[in-house]
Amino acid sequence: MTKVLRAVIYARFSTDMQRDASIADQIRSCREHAARQGIDVVEVYSDKAASGASLMRSGIQKLLHDAQEKTFDIVLSEALDRLSRNQADIASIYQKLQFRNVMIETISEGTISEMHIGLKGTMNSMFLKDLALKTHRGLKGRALQGKSAGGKAYGYHNVLRYDAAGEPIRGERKVDPAESDVVRRIFADYATGLSPKKIAEALNSEGVPGPSGRGWGASTLHGNRERGTGILNNELYIGRQIWNRLSYVKDPETGKRVSRLNPQEEWVVTDVPELRIIDQELWDAARSRQGAMRVKDTSIPIWDRRRPMTLFSGLMTCGTCGGGFSKISQTSFGCSTARNKGKAVCGNMATIAQAELERLVLDALQTQLMDQKALAVFCEEYARERNRLQSQACAARASLEKELATAKRDHAKLIDAIIAGVPAEQVKDRMLTLDARRIELEGLLARTATPSPVRIHPRMAETYRAKVVTMIDKLKHPDGMLEAKEALRGLIDRIVLQPTAPDGRLAIHLEGALAALLMLGLGGARQRGLSGESQAVEDIEELVLVAGVGFEPTTFRL
Secondary structure, three states: OOOOOEEEEEEEEOOOOOOHHHHHHHHHHHHHHHHHHOOEEEEEEEEEOOOOOOOOOHHHHHHHHHHOOOOOOEEEEOOHHHHOOOHHHHHHHHHHHHHOOOEEEEOOOEEOOHHHHHHHHHHHHHHHHHHHHHHHHHHHHHHHOOOOOOOOOOOEEEOOEEOOOOOEEOOOEEEOHHHHHHHHHHHHHHHOOOOHHHHHHHHHHOOOOOOOOOOOOHHHHHOEOOOOEOHHHOHHHHOEEEEOOEEEEEOOOOOOEEEEEOOHHHOEEEEOHHHOOOOHHHHHHHHHHHOOOOOOOOOOOHHHHOOOOOOOOOOEEEOOOOOEEEEOOOOEEEEHHHHHHOOOOOOOOOEEEHHHHHHHHHHHHHHOOOOHHHHHHHHHHHHHHHHHHHHHHHHHHHHHHHHHHHHHHHHHHHHHHHHOOOOHHHHHHHHHHHHHHHHHHHHHHHHOOOOOOEOOOOOHHHHHHHHHHHHHHHOOOHHHHHHHHHHHHOOEEEEEEEEOOOOOOEEEEEEEOHHHHHHHHHOOOOEOOOEOOOEOHHHHHHHHHHOOHHHOOEEEEO
């Protein structure tokens, strides 16, 4: 009997000339093609409004993932460029599917081979470059006319008009009265000495929507002067439109767009006096306060220009809003959200000295995250949970053994039927199915051994404390400081800083990384003593999920 081929369909649209119905049209054409060829369609994948220049598409990624399961034999598509227009990507897709014995067939090109990949891949890549050039040319023409060439600036709204033929006139915009008042206020406040953080805080406290519809942040205002981003750097507010300041290219490894500053001679500058919001005197005052743009000293390597990471950088969390805690001065930490977006978003304005925070947390790591009472509770809870898991494993094993016995018994009955005169052709398929299932069940049983009893080493707490003390001592010596810092950070999940009433000081909730604590207490990644056999890292990691009772966060009141 001839095997019926299983196919999946892939459809995609991306350009303005296409619409949602294009997906349905492609799928219908592929189904009709499959029916003519006698092929079963088992799944459909699609990507809407997704560029073919990148593989960062959910539909194509799911298709490639499912191909690993070998649930289909053919990928059907309207044309090869639906899968990808990128020459390297289409070659990669072809190689991955070929490796799994999956063919590609399109309505336009038929069965795809290496020749199609080379020729069509090159043509599609050339199409993308040509499309980019035409799009850029069209946008440049729009920018020279003083119209919007993409994007929407705060303070303006788009105007939709039609020409005599009923075609939309694109790029028209007008000053938005409400938003333009906010822009003038921002410039006036900044020129009189208010910082972007204070301005953002005031706007948030009054409930003024930001450009994205959410709260204001300091970076929304100051942006990047060199790149012309941010409210305070947008020259459109003085009736001067600058287009093509930045260009965007896709990183071939991540598929993400990366912006690059174009040479100034490539900028397209157009006067649009009707769009002016800020008068020249206020603009000059704001620019004067910004001061001359600082030139970066490129002679200093970037790793030497970064702010040094403190012992617990990135691990601190505000207990009020969930935002990060960062340095607000040379010696203190505070909530970043409260300072960037104001008290209307987060009212936690309490601070803590870096030295005090590190002293308290290091003391907790030494004395409280592995005390005997907590360890006793953990051992009890862990043993109870492992016994429950062991009971489940035993029940599952018994079910597999029962099914295996049934498969063997049914197989034996079929052999008896053949001996009794039943033609072998009538029972052949059933015998093969039972034999395949028998092999599968025997493999499952071999991999599901009954868990061994659990025993916690009695000196685990002592080993842990000794190692933590050693790591803390290494912080004082340059040779071992970096290694010790990373090891200590690995023992912590997070540090939650919660203001307490009525004094407003901070309580520190220190949450230990259970798997790291236990591995350190056991003396390494593998250590005898947690069970009768050598304990693997995977079992240690399981503890994070099944046992946390004995290691509740340690709390300090400051």
